Amino acid sequence: MPLKHILGADHVVVTVRDLDAAAKAWAAIGFTMSPRGTHSPHLGTGNYTTMFGEDYLELLGVLTETDQNKPTRDFLAKREGIERTAFTTDDAAGGAAELKARGLEPLGPVHFGRPVDLPGGGTGEAKFNVFRWPLDQNPGGMRIFACQHLTRDTVWIPEIMTHANGAKRIARIEILTADPKAAAEKMAGLIDEPATETPDGWRVPSGGKRADFRFYDAETFSALYPAAVREGAASEGAVALVIATDDLAKAAKASGGIAHGEETVSVPAARVNGVIVSFVPH
Structure with missing residues (x-):
């Protein structure tokens, strides 16, 4: 039920x-x-x-x-x-x-x-x-x-509620774990949402149009984020927030983050209490 x-x-x-x-x-x-x-x-x-x-x-x-x-x-x-x-x-x-x-x-x-x-x-x-x-x-x-x-x-x-980086919502909460499948299935069972495999890990929606949970192993996580961005991040647990912004250039300027991948700007974890903060288009 x-x-x-x-x-x-x-x-x-x-x-x-x-x-x-x-x-x-x-x-x-x-x-x-x-x-x-x-x-x-x-x-x-x-x-x-x-x-x-x-x-x-x-x-x-x-x-x-x-x-x-x-x-x-x-x-x-x-x-x-x-x-x-x-x-x-x-x-x-x-x-x-x-x-x-x-x-x-x-x-x-x-x-x-x-x-x-x-x-x-x-x-x-x-x-x-x-x-x-x-x-x-x-x-x-x-x-x-x-x-x-x-x-x-x-x-x-x-x-x-207006931010210089253009933040509009939390898009993803990213969790680093040795067993992404088991962790995703655990979350899915606790909140009654499906766990599905993605090309780089496992996804569990939180409900409605709210943020997703994403579960990655260390190898995948290293491929997603440059070493300079991962500096200061924990080796396990919830380590990254992905924030949807209405203007990626504005987010880059306001945050001083590092551009990488496709349309992603990330602030190193060492700058904000051990949390990687990434901005993506809204």
Whole structure:
């Protein structure tokens, strides 16, 4: 029975050790960053976001140690980078119940919020309900969870949705693994989407018109990205984001990335917290 309450990739969480420095690094490659946010005390984290049409990127840092952020701290003990991907859910409680019906024990739902500085002055609040797949259900080493937005107008703020690099949406989340087929089939089983083999790896759609997951082995990944781009990237796990831009020349100029392949400009992982950021035409 398909999952009714999972609606495709919502946002990608890039976990960082120095939140303010990370925001400057991502702004330097052409992204407009939101004001810094602070989550509810039981989460103990802060963030910056960079918003697109339906999805977004989140830079996440630990401000205070809590039980809720232990998995993030464990990740940061090893490296910075893409820790997890969120799916949009229209009903966090319903989505968690669907996982339980399949014999999985979800974490949550958990409710939290964060203050938001509004462009016209004053402060609003962004509110969310989230649940997580069990921590050991992490295809290719990337954790997954689902996010129900209760106040979309305080997250998708028009004034922060235009980017110097022309970014419009997340096109792909790329995961490096020794066994791309097994990792793709694992993801497919967790979210009820098909895993299909491609000429260079395996693809799993996240749902609807949202981002795809792509799974590669080290040999294929080396063929896709020059050594200068791979510098600073992890040897496994979610290591690259492909961003659709409305103007590749604008993206190249704003990001200072390296042109390679057919219509691709990539920013080396060493510049942005261990994440390869590639731009392709929208």
